[in-house]
Amino acid sequence: MQIIPSNCQRNVGFGKAWNLLTAFQTCVLKPAQPNYIYSPFDYTSLEDASPDYTSLIRKCIETKSKTDLTMIQTHMLKSGFPHFSLGNKLIDGFLKCGSINDARKLFDELPHKYTVTWNSMIASCSRHKRSEEAMRLFERMVLEGVLPDEFTFSSVFKAFSDLGLVGEGRRAHGLSVVLGLEVSNVFVGSALVDMYAKFGNMRDAQLVLDRVVDKDVVLFTALIVGYSQRGEDGEAMVVFGNMIKEGVKANEYTFASILISCGHLEDSFMGKLIHGIIIKCGFESAVASQTSLLTMYSKCGLVVDSLKVFKHFVNPNQVTWTSLVVGLVQNGRDEIALSKFRKMIRSSINPNSFTLSSVLRACSSLAMLEQGKQIHAMVVKFGLGRDKYTGAALIDLYGKCGSVDRARSVFDDLFELDVVPVNSMIYSFAQNGFGHEALSLYNRMKELDLEPNDVTLVSVLSACRNAGLVEEGCKIFASIESNDNIKLTKDHYACMVDLLGHAGRLIEAEILIKRVKNPDVVLWRTLLSACRIHGEVDMAERVMNRVLELAPGDEGVHVLLSNLYASTGNWNQVVEMKSTMREMRLKKNPAMSWVDVGREVHTFMAGDWSHPNSREIYRMVEELIEKVKDLGYVPDTRFVLQDLDEKEKERSLYCHSEKLAVAFALLRSSNNTTSIRILKNLRVCGDCHNWIKFVSRVVGREIIARDAKRFHHFSNGLCSCGDYW
Structure with missing residues (x-):
């Protein structure tokens, strides 16, 4: 028998039914009133009912047979056997067989539901990205006077975070506090930490962890993952250190997460230290740990170490192969990346969009057009021809191989446009001298509701430089200066110095550099290159001194000035420069x-x-x-x-x-x-x-x-x- 106080139904119906704290304080936490609503169903216990049904339902779950469960349900209805306990068992069976809709239909028809049944429905909806449905079930559960437990909260907090419902999540958090579950239950604590982390509220996530009494590895890992995903890797390292101090042993997921932070921080010392702990704890063979180790070494530029880790994989999967290939490309080991990619294909592992986009970028760097075309065929084969990541990589490939028509064809066929493929197309136009086309696409971004980023602006300024569109470039740069939402970087200034210098407007270029706070070597070297083009010896000598103040051993500066002297017939200065270079043991890169x-x-x-x-x-x-x-x-x-x-x-x-x-x-x-x-x-x-x-x-x-x-x-x-x- 299920007893629900009648005043609960009346009171919760007024105003906004979602005032959880008020509802529970009124209907659950206070003593029940003498006026009750009794269920019309009052049956014996499950054990006294029909054990045959229970046994059959269990077998259906073992065989994952939804059809047999439906037959059992039909037979029960025909036989007039309405025991609600078996109804709850059937719901559990449908959920475990992957049929949420059938479970939900039976759930709505069943007059009496166990708390565990509510939890199963909410958890299944949350797991299968039916977050709004999970939230509505939670509301209904509260309104019907069913007391949530730790399993309810751990599921519904995930639903709130998926939906981005901060206010509702906080109210449910308040209810868990009233019920005494936040401090005492680690499941609730971990779910809360995860929810606040996904909301981007790491302060509240940290406060929850600090309040929980019996802290475990799941709770700490949730906070570490939250910090890592927010890019606050230093904080993640602090939490990991606190976890070790409190004597909580890390698991493979903790190690995997903290290794990612080590990679982001390029902290190879700490990464190697954690690698040693992983070996000591026996987690080196765990797939998550191995993949994160491989990625960490790659991000720290330790390619040899990443390859050593990869050798320990018995059966590397798609994620592992992709991590290896991506790391090699990021470290400029393009030929090795292509070799590993070929081995991946021979191992019958299908690539994903990240694998293919990475090897396409390797082909771009090596200007390997024919190999790139072959990978393009694979992109089409795997149905990724309209994927924005592989699309951007294909545009980059064809652009860097001088095939602008092919790049444009890929761009026009993309199903979804965002700033990444647009940037690749603008850069392709820029590299190949199609300045007007680059400007046209840049102006079209407003129609596409796309906001230009740093890469966009550098690319379009480069396009103006290569096509001699000086005034157009100056207008774009002025628009960046007047836009409070865009911060000018040294890359933007370098493009403008190159643009002005190449056009012979050397004085303007020098004035622009002086406007930059702490101008770096790149800016002055860019101006020096322009002096070389226009034969401006006096300015070149002045600029060279500025460069050597910042980088005394810069061989490129000596070479540029030596070439300038040679082009103007100043052979004595050429001899002097070459003598200086020999004394400094500087070598010129051969053409x-x-x-x-x-x-x-x-x-x-x-x-x-x-x-x-x-x-x-x-x-x-x-x-x-x-x-x-x-x-x-x-x-x-x-x-x-x-x-x-x-x-x-x-x-x-x-x-x-x-x-x-x-x-x-x-x-x-x-x-x-x-x-x-x-x-x-x-x-x-x-x-x-x-x-x-x-x-x-x-x-x-x-x-x-x-x-x-x-x-x-x-x-x-x-x-x-x-x-x-």
Whole structure:
């Protein structure tokens, strides 16, 4: 028999029924009144009913047979056996068989429900993301005078956090305090900590933990996870230390969470210390601990250690493989990442969007277009062609390989647009010299209801720089300065200094740097590069002194100034600079160009004879030079940075790495219609730039060259940069 005070139904019906504290104080905590409502069902105990039904229900649960449960329910109704205890058993059976709707239907029809049945329904709804339904059941439970227990609260707090209902969560918290469950019950405490952490209220989460008497590992772990997910990793470390001091032993989930914080903090010392504790506690083989160890070492830049951890995995799953690949790409180990990805596929582990987007970025960094196309096919195969993460990575790949049309095609096919793929598309336009297209997409972001972020603004300013859109770039920068919601960074200033400096507005660029609080080496070096382009020796010497104040051993500055002296014919200063560099043991990075032919990368340096096909390559260069001279090509010896006579300077130009790479690509090309793609680690030489324009006209093919700054698309004697680079 279930007895409900009649005044509970009357009082709770007035006003807002959700005043939980008032309802329970009135209806549950006070002595019952003499006027009762009695249930019309008054049966014997379950043991005296029908044990056959109980046994059958248990077997259905074991076999997960929803159909058999439905048959049992039908038979019970036909036989006129209305025992409410068996009804509760049936509800439990439907829930354990995964049929929440059938359970809910029977639940609503059943006049008498155990507390455990209420808890099962609320917990199932909460677990299956039916949080609002879980909350409504909790309201109804309170209104019907059923006393919640620790299991009720642990489920409903999760529902409140999923729904973001802070006020309702606080009121339910108050009820748990009235019932004496917050301090005494660790289940309620852990659920409260988790709820407040998800609300972003770490202060209240910490207060709950401090009040709980019998603290356990679940409670501490909930708070550690909350701090870690909020990016407050230092606080997570403090909680972990307090947990150890109180003698509470960590479990694999605690270790997994605190290792993530170590990774975010790049604290390899603490990470290795915790690794030792994990081994001592016997959790090294736990999947969660292993994956977090791998990720921690990767984030700390300890790639070798992450690979050692990976070797201990017996059967690495999708998450583990993905963590490994992502870590390798983040640490610039792109070739190893691609190798591991191939092993993952051979192990019959399907990649997810994070795996594929990471290996696509590895292909981007290596400019491996063909391999990227193959991975693109896998993206389509696994139905991720419209995923925003893989979409952004594909746009980045094609953009960095000079295939803007393919990048745009991927962008146009995306189902959902947010700032990530938009940024990738703007950057692709920027790198390939499509400044107006980049500006158009940037302006379109307002229509898409997307807010530009730091990456967006850096990309669009770079687009203006590469296309010579100086005034447009100045307007965008001014709009950033006047926007209180956007904080100017040194990256924004560097883009503007590059934009102004490249346009020859060196004084304005220098004034802009002086507006920056504590300008760094990058800003001054950017201005120095502009001085090199425009031959401004006096300003360059002044800027060099500022750079060397900040970074005395910066070899790049010495090289830039040495090249500037050479380009203006100041050979005495060149000799002096080179002598200084030798004394400081500074080395200049040699210019290199490379080309991918037949899935093999061939690298060339100026005057290089190490390639097995060197004779054919140089013969091809000579043939091309003769042909382009007939079209008007004249060697520009200003780009020879050595003190030689004019004939020697010309011969020196003919041996530049860009020319050797183009000649080799033409020798090895089996298809005369495909584009030729070469890459260079430094800025493309001005003479080579002019030479390749003529070559593209002679051979009738597009030649795409990527240097340290951008892409150049050469076709029919013209370049996409319009000779502005």
